[in-house]
Amino acid sequence: MDNDVSAGSASTVSTLGQLALGVTLLAFGLGHTQVIDGVTAADAVSIATYVGGVALFVAGLLALRADGFTGTAFAGLGAFWFTWGVGADDAVSANAAGLFLLLFALLALSLTLGSAGAGAFARGTYGALFVALVLLAVAAFGDTEGLAKVGGWFAAAGGLLAWYGATASMAGLPTALPGRAAGRGVTAAG
8 A cells, every 4th residue: 555645534533433433322321211113222333333333443543654643543443333242132141231331331430541632522521431431340240230231321421522622623613612711710899
């Protein structure tokens, strides 16, 4: 392969990866919340396998050369989604499912801590994914449906953050969160 030929700009690959992650997290999370009648997490298997697994993994491989963090994040999460998607129909114990989620929660924690230089939407996405996976793991260990629903809401929130971040990047929408300017503190009246 010619080194002068680019597979796509880092920005384009990152946007594609964030969209894939956002759609997958939304489907996975909303399925766990069961907020839509008749829709469960099992209905997200195809999206998780192909969009979250294959597309995100490929985006990760393409991003590795330009940005090691983004490449690692997308490839690692692509492996998670693909493994979850193809193994969803397998009969495993609740403890095995909980351990699987807990192990990938460690990846999400690493991504959360490693994304300090990334934008607020990326940090929020990885943080929400971490919380979601921990809650879903504990729910699997304890067979707690209510906790799984809360985990689903965190996953859905992370999906919305990833989706908005990617959409904002393409459409030129605001990505900075409002806040006060540095150095301007509140002074007490004397």
